[in-house]
Amino acid sequence: MSVEFLWGERAVPTRGPKPALSLEAIADAAVAVADAEGLAAVSMQRVAADLGFTKMSLYRYLPGKAELVALMVEQAIGEPPELRAGGWREALTEWSELLFAAYLRHPWAVGATVGSRPLGPRELGWMECALAGLGLDSRLTGAERLDVVAVLAGHARMLVQQAEAQLNEVQMMAAVGEVMRRHGERFPYLAAAMTETAVQGGQNQAFAFGLNRILDGLESLISRRC
Amino acid sequence: MSVEFLWGERAVPTRGPKPALSLEAIADAAVAVADAEGLAAVSMQRVAADLGFTKMSLYRYLPGKAELVALMVEQAIGEPPELRAGGWREALTEWSELLFAAYLRHPWAVGATVGSRPLGPRELGWMECALAGLGLDSRLTGAERLDVVAVLAGHARMLVQQAEAQLNEVQMMAAVGEVMRRHGERFPYLAAAMTETAVQGGQNQAFAFGLNRILDGLESLISRRC
């Protein structure tokens, strides 16, 4: 993956036939496939076929599949939001919820953003947005501010991944429940926690709980630094 | 992926030749490939070749590649640890650090554990271990206890992923730094945080920071519930 591809503005050619496709159209088609059938279903052939072209035509627009995935991620997370005014806690809460919602709309994006890869402008824009919400006047060092953003983003990604895995509590119970019925005695604490857990809020509640714990911890650190 | 494969004990046959391979040996070879060259380098062909067999021999032991990856994950995270005695905070700290270390040894395991998949005995054992460390007498509901474990595991996974992405601060600066030099004015808060960040502890420090914030938040919740 070349960094220039995501960041450099591409010169639009004058000569030759007009391109029938565009990077946006290709990314849209690929995102639609991934939304419907998962990232594994995204292939050059499939995306090209959905657009009514042969797969090789895509290589006129993209160097390869890695670039397509990078473009899909940028398309999926969208432009960084404009946060409502407020204190750092309100800002980070809103930011985390919006990021969580964006990942929920495109759960495959979590799996597409692991490992070493260049960050696109939108992804960096989301980071910038959170750092702006945190402000400069807090008693945190630069490294700590970056860490806070990483923890919050990790929390959102984590719960999207869980939400993708179980879709609903019913499926979760079917998957783990079967195992627990047979080997439950090996996991007494897990069994206790699960039987005690009524089918309730689900992932949204789990997300909110974790988010509030993280922010509580941040608040206690900041007030200690006063 | 069938759940039975990870959980059911396989009947050892009496007749016929002794199997030359074993699931353990196959998993070890696959883990070695992934450790050295990443998860993408793991193919049936490659693993079989490393063992000195043809790829179809592996299908005598495994139904398919999905099961191989599931086995690799179980092998990589290892047996759940025995936590030293202590309060819930010490227990969860130790648990998180051990999980972080395990993932650091096999960073590809983070990417291999996204999406819907059955959990193996070791993975469930780690969860059980953390829940045991949290104890039953805390003032948390079962759902909250599960959420705590999820947040901590997500934090560890998140930072492993970051560590994998940049390996060291130098490479990070080379990747993001180049972009920041050109488009830095678009990301003032990010630039401020990064220039302020001396090359220091790196991922271990970031991990410890986030972990302490999460546990601070948990502590404040528990003490509020008193």
Add this chain to the structure above:
DNA sequence: TAACTTCTGTGTACGGTAGATACAGTTATC
């Protein structure tokens, strides 16, 4: 208007992947 240049889309080809099937060789039990 005609030739030229440049870019687009397509067809073909190649090495890689996962996996199914058929078959030959080996081995433990009867």
Add this chain to the structure above:
DNA sequence: GATAACTGTATCTACCGTACACAGAAGTTA
């Protein structure tokens, strides 16, 4: 020793990403 069970290999299909050559379209220039 016979036999049944199991192992490992060779071959086949289908799909993947992508390299390359080629025909046609659309501006540019003579």
